[in-house]
Amino acid sequence: MRRRQLLQGVTAAGTAAVAGCLSRLRNGSGSNVVLDPPADRQFDSEELPYPAHGQSLPAFSLPNPLSGETVATEELDETLVVTGFFATCPAECVQLVGQLVGVQRGTIERDIADAVRFLAITFDPERDDARALQEYAERMDVALDAGNWEFLRPEDAADAERVVDERLGITFERVGAEESPRVEGYDFKHLSLTFLVNPDGYVERAYRTEQPDAKQVLSDVETVVEQTS
Template structure:
């Protein structure tokens, strides 16, 4: 994990940031196009079919893990559970979902959080709570204290008693950069937005199978919770 000596991400003027990235609130990412890459159909480390428009060559250029990639190994504190979580803890044990957010966000982050909350609710209703783990990761640890994260969980209807939810919090801004940007490839940057948007960031929800490989990497627009739940159910059925 990065030391406190690593410089924090510099603040950006929002207008300059949007001009540079061509986005309205999230960082631009490469999009796949065309037919599904047939090479992906031969994989034996994933069970879901390749996502629509998947192109292996394009995916290889993306900064974040994508279909078939191994989940990066990193250890992050889970202060509300009074423990640390290593992403590979779940390999051989259960499937896992990750997303990356900050609690002050009023645009994409509530939707990212909602995807994991819906999966947790479905897991409790359908009896697969012991087969999945949900892990939102904050990249704003200076604001997102354990107390703030606890309130955020409560506001979004997280069931902490289910035993399958870990809100992860790198301890410093430098550690957040190391974990979220350098390890997971999720870009974020501080802004000087007068409207209170503290960060611009890439949207990403990862569905990782029990073997430690990515089955889905939803990026760009925030996915619909029903689609994520359907993919998780299919993963459970096919695994």
């Protein structure tokens, strides 16, 4: 697929546009983001195969099987933390979601939970039904009662590929047990990627790691919340 090919060495520019002028910014810079570009970045945002600093996060709408409601990013006005995962992942996703749970705890402790929403999108809708996601939330100690964490589930594998892989650039590939015996049945090779998005839909950070630093992410989240409230 196009984005997977890009990750193998081909660069591309542009993402789907999301309306917004970041009218809430207090710094008066005219920029559509709060945070400066990452100090250690090696490529401009336009050279990356996923939305990055200063670019619009492509809009999407997906159901939350735990609440029975559909979440549409264009209707949200909070700071967003967006990632992809699958509940039976034995390693990478455990670390990734575990770090984001730490960020969620920090938003509660710092009394900014109402201004932040976490969107965790499964790319394994075949197995990750409401029951599996509820059990996963309990296992990972997600504070669902805080009201700022959404588990989102595409309708089917094709929808997951369209939203998670092709639109967000969180590439994944299903592989059989013979290729990856870690999980019974099938597994996924996938990119670990998390977006921090300001209330007007622009990417402040794209953390390309399976273990983002929870303290740094929380600091970034808090800065965006303060500057856009």
